[in-house]
Amino acid sequence: ETGVTQTPRHLVMGMTNKKSLKCEQHLGHNAMYWYKQSAKKPLELMFVYNFKEQTENNSVPSRFSPECPNSSHLFLHLHTLQPEDSALYLCASSQPRGELFFGEGSRLTVL
Amino acid sequence: QKEVEQNSGPLSVPEGAIASLNCTYSDRGSQSFFWYRQYSGKSPELIMSIYSNGDKEDGRFTAQLNKASQYVSLLIRDSQPSDSATYLCAVNSRTGTASKLTFGTGTRLQVTL
Numbered sequence: 575e576t577g578v579t580q581t582p583r584h585l586v587m588g589m590t591n592k593k594s595l596k597c598e599q600h601l602g603h604n605a606m607y608w609y610k611q612s613a614k615k616p617l618e619l620m621f622v623y624n625f626k627e628q629t630e631n632n633s634v635p636s637r638f639s640p641e642c643p644n645s646s647h648l649f650l651h652l653h654t655l656q657p658e659d660s661a662l663y664l665c666a667s668s669q670p671r672g673e674l675f676f677g678e679g680s681r682l683t684v685l
Numbered sequence: 686q687k688e689v690e691q692n693s694g695p696l697s698v699p700e701g702a703i704a705s706l707n708c709t710y711s712d713r714g715s716q717s718f719f720w721y722r723q724y725s726g727k728s729p730e731l732i733m734s735i736y737s738n739g740d741k742e743d744g745r746f747t748a749q750l751n752k753a754s755q756y757v758s759l760l761i762r763d764s765q766p767s768d769s770a771t772y773l774c775a776v777n778s779r780t781g782t783a784s785k786l787t788f789g790t791g792t793r794l795q796v797t798l
Contacts, residue, residue, distance in 0.1 A: 605783040616689070617729070617773070617788040624783035664728055672717045672777040672784035676728040 577601045578677035580665050586683045587655065595650040595680045597665030606648040607674065608640060611662040623648060655684045689776050691789035699797050704761040706792050708774030711755070717784075718750055720759045721773040723791065729773055733759060764796045 578599045587593050599606065608620040622630035623642040637659075639651040648665055660683045666674040688711045698704045706720075717736050721729035735741045735748040735757065747760040757776075761768055771791040779785040 607784075614790070616790045617786075619785065619787075622783050622785065629783055630785065662728075668784050672779075672786065673719065673731055673734055674775075674784060674786055675731065679728045 577675050578665060578667055580663075580677035580680050582680060583678060584681045584683075586685065587652070588685050589655060589657075591655075592651070592653040594652065595663055595665075595682075597648040597650075597677055599646055599648075599665075599667040599675075599677075601667055601669075601675060603667035603669050603675075604645050605668045606642060606645070607666040607668070608648065608650055609664040609666060609676075611664055611679070617664065621650075652682075655682075657684050660684045689774055689787050689789040691772075691774050691792050693790055694793040695795045696792055697795045697797055698764050700764060700766060702764050704764045704768065704794055704796070706759040706761075706772050706774075706794065708757045708759075708789055709755055710757070710774075710776045710787075712776065712778045712787075713752075713755065715752075715755075715776045715778050717777040718748070718757045719775040719777070719786070720746075720748060720757075721775060721788075723771045723773055725770075761794075764794075766796050766798060769794055769796045 605624045610618045621640045641649040662679045664679045665677040668674045690709045720733040723729045733748040735750045741748045745762045749758045773791045774789040775786040777784045
């Protein structure tokens with residue numbers, strides 16, 4: 575199995591839909607992250623979880639709701655999104671030295 | 686606002702040449718530094734990490750760090766067409782069990798035949 579797996583790889587949703595992104599890591603790491611990557615912009619840190627506890631919320635709008643049931647799984651629940659939320663959403667995990675390992679990403683399009 | 690600055694490129698080098706990618710950062714408290722490679726349509730892939738001043742070599746890649754100048758660079762020797770990608774510099778401003786990486790916008794490298 576690959577180290578960090580994200581599903582779905584592609585998602586199209588309307589502004590009134592509710593959907594979720596899923597991330598699973600098989601690396602034995604204790605920290606998990608959500609990043610947003612938009613065109614022409616640097617990766618933006620959204621949320622950090624360490625040992626299942628949220629340690630960082632980078633002023634993310636409440637229409638994005640993370641969930642971390644255990645150190646291996648991370649979800650991003652999406653509701654009433656805006657077209658400008660269309661982006662590549664990347665999940666990552668790490669050990670204490672800080673080297674992040676990314677999943678393949680979920681490409682989100684909001685119509 | 687902690688920032689990481691990179692020239693967006695494209696940086697064009699001929700096959701076999703040395704590619705030099707540069708990055709500056711604003712947070713003097715930064716502890717660790719990373720270079721990621723991202724092919725178009727793919728996710729970032731870690732290629733180098735460096736934690737102390739000086740050079741670190743791994744195969745064709747050399748990372749250089751100068752904390753006094755707040756500068757980190759990546760050299761790619763014997764550049765190959767397969768090295769054509771966007772290279773992201775990332776800086777970790779936090780120690781402990783979870784990181785807080787700030788990324789630059791990336792430098793697009795084109796290796797020409």
